Amino acid sequence: MTVEDTAKAQAGAKSALKTLRERRGGVPRELLDANKETVKTRKAVIDALAGGPKTALQIAAQTGLPSQTVFWHLMSMKKYGKVAEGEADGDYFTYGLVEEK
């Protein structure tokens, strides 16, 4: 794709997105709220991992979040390369942040 083609495609997508937003009447409130909650939880998990690798239970104890929620976020972050599995601590694996390159 040439630079011109790319610029044209991006302008087209921007206009399509604007039309889509108008058709849907903006982003539905419940979607925004759910996403806000996810971002908040994700930040709490990342902050808890700043001190080094931890298990889901340790993060849950530190943040007050349910361990099930913490574990789901860890697995999502692991899938998308944000955390990596570390050593096992008894029956639980630890997870640590992956440094951004």
Next chain:
Amino acid sequence: MEKQNIKTDVLIIGGGIAGLQAALDLGDQGFSVLIVEKEASIGGRMINLSKVFPTLDCSSCICTPKMAAAAHHDKISIMTLAQPTNVEHQGAGFAVTVREQPRYLNAEDCTGCRLCEYACPVDLVHEVEGNLGARKAIYVPFNNAIPQVALLDMDNCIMCGACEKACPTHCIDYLQEPREHTIEAGAIIVATGLDLAPMDVKAEYGGGKLVNVLHGLQVERLLAPHGPYGRVLRPSDGKVPDTVAYIQCAGSRDHSIGIPYCSRVCCMYAIKQAMLLSGALPLVEVFIYYMDIRAFGKGFEEFYQNAKAMGIEFIKAKVAQITEDEHRNPVLRYEDQVTGRVEERAHDLVVLSQGVVPAWDPRAVLPVEVGGDGFIAAANENVAPCRTSITGVFAAGVATGPKDIPDSIVQAGAAAAEAAAYLRGNDKVESITTADRPAQRPVEVG
């Protein structure tokens, strides 16, 4: 809405292993075939299983080549995210209306690079991973999906534009609409497969609310190499389970939930999973709570005996209730039928062998006769098990009743042969010619 007319010898509804096998058998004979699949990838249930019983062969290693063979076959076309909405007789064949949902991108230009997926800020529960793992609002369904093309979940899209910015081919099309197709087909094969009975079907088993009580297909994902956690862990806290319990006939052979029949595969997949768990977690103890073990197929009894020899514990008992302790361990209350005692035992993880139910009720679209169990009734179970009550409409796989993978494949081959004979007999073949066109023999009843 954009409309398109397509002509094909055979329309196959469902792109799982039965639909794929029927398509390949017909395509190899020269018939043109169109597979319509409701999901974003073909492969059905089988592509997301870990291994198959009783051989313990890798499931996706068997299924993926068939998916690829169908996708690359000159005579086979595949339409994903598509479902029939109406079927009418047209001459000796059928006119089928199919609605295709948009992917919100140009599939021809998508390279499946997943850069959009990595850019998307929306985290969602992944249905393909049995709701255990995560996906984004735009995503490629799974690693070996065919087609290897992303789709945008518009219901959960926050319209931030990140996917378009990340896409190297600029294939995102936010304004794509559903498309309607009219398929002119000489014959139809229904191969719509299975669902499991819902987890909330039995209140006494936690009503689907206990986080460490899973169903068999979820455990298939835990055992799969590219599963949601990358290893076997339990969902409540990521613990490596020390004890796992299987409850057989949890959602089958039970009149109280409307599933009085045996689902035929649960005994064997529970034994298979127990063996795989023992391999993945050398210290795990696996218990199978059963009414009776039905190991009726080739090599099944030997498989069952091997499992016992491996130390998997079989407890003849019907579990009455599952509750949860303070560590979210499921606690089983059951009557041991050998000792007669009522016992309680906690496990780290419990797996319910949920009943197999049909994935699609065709009647609103295609009025074939359906049995009291919801599965498609054969024109004659003994002599024409692939024919339905409508001439020219055939059925294969679990759409006609619970069965395992080899039986589904055999029936798919039989349905393909029936459809081929029917097409030749009715002079409906467009893509091949033959001098020999026998009429379809009548179904012998009684």
